[in-house]
Amino acid sequence: xxxxxxxxxxxxxxxxxxxxxxxxxxxxxxxxxxxxxxxxxxxxxxxxxxxxxxxxxxxxxxxxxxxxxxxxxxxxxxxxxxxxxxxxxxxxxxxxxxxxxxxxxxxxxxxxxxxxxxxxxxxxxxxxxxxxxxxxxxxxxxxxxxxxxxxxxxxxxxxxxxxxxxxxxxxxxxxxxxxxxxxxxxxxxxxxxxxxxxxxxxxxxxxxxxxxxxxxxxxxxxxxxxxxxxxxxxxxxxxxxxxx
Numbered sequence: 324x325x326x327x328x329x330x331x332x333x334x335x336x337x338x339x340x341x342x343x344x345x346x347x348x349x350x351x352x353x354x355x356x357x358x359x360x361x362x363x364x365x366x367x368x369x370x371x372x373x374x375x376x377x378x379x380x381x382x383x384x385x386x387x388x389x390x391x392x393x394x395x396x397x398x399x400x401x402x403x404x405x406x407x408x409x410x411x412x413x414x415x416x417x418x419x420x421x422x423x424x425x426x427x428x429x430x431x432x433x434x435x436x437x438x439x440x441x442x443x444x445x446x447x448x449x450x451x452x453x454x455x456x457x458x459x460x461x462x463x464x465x466x467x468x469x470x471x472x473x474x475x476x477x478x479x480x481x482x483x484x485x486x487x488x489x490x491x492x493x494x495x496x497x498x499x500x501x502x503x504x505x506x507x508x509x510x511x512x513x514x515x516x517x518x519x520x521x522x523x524x525x526x527x528x529x530x531x532x533x534x535x536x537x538x539x540x541x542x543x544x545x546x547x548x549x550x551x552x553x554x555x556x557x558x559x560x561x562x563x564x565x566x567x
Contacts, residue, residue: 326365328354334367338394339424345492349566352489353391359412361404369395369404373412373419374486380478380557387480387556388412390421391566409435413554420480420553422565432552439549441562446523446540450514453531460498464488467496470504474520475543479561490517490566499525506564509533516540518563 332350336342353372360370371393378385390412395405412419413436420440423429429439462470464487471481487506494508494517503521507514507529514535516526519542530538541550543561551562 368399377481387418418556422551437552440553440560441550442547443550444544444547450530452528462496478557512536514538
């Protein structure tokens with residue numbers, strides 16, 4: 324099993340071109356319990372992670388899964404292996420959702436049985452107003468998950484605290500009480516606000532506070548572009564936090 328897990332890590336790196344502290348933490352968190360794989364001996368043909376999440380609804384918490392790192396070895400593509408894995412997970416009946424790694428993949432996921440969800444507006448801008456102080460509070464993963472409930476209407480997806488903490492390796496979460504809460508990742512001189520809930524006009528100053536020159540900001544918007552795809556999920560699901 325350990326050899327297969329190492330081979331899955333190699334397939335992941337081949338597919339996504341990444342390797343670092345985040346990936347080490349992801350595999351430590353998600354292996355082996357969350358791994359779904361079609362393999363030939365110790366050679367993985369296709370894999371994905373099915374990671375515990377939750378959906379908060381008006382009637383309480385619903386167990387769900389976030390599907391992550393769907394990858395097929397190039398030598399085994401065009402055999403329907405990823406489709407088979409995805410359909411097996413969907414058939415188990417739990418709500419499942421994922422963020423396609425490219426817009427062109429939405430059609431593939433529709434064919435598998437996942438429908439677009441969570442329209443999002445994406446804004447880009449320049450940092451500014453660095454000399455104007457803001458009463459910002461840095462939030463732990465648990466505090467962030469609690470704070471976002473003030474801004475989101477159910478149903479919305481909520482990661483586990485442990486899984487969300489992986490995102491803190493490259494960023495964190497900030498709150499300005501009564502105004503906004505945001506989960507961010509620093510990418511060199513740009514900050515990606517992966518989830519911004521509340522008053523968006525503060526974004527340039529927060530970007531400057533974080534030492535960035537530019538920012539990208541995601542926020543729920545009914546007229547926006549679908550952010551993810553889902554199956555077995557409530558209608559109007561909001562799903563923003565993705566460890567992309």
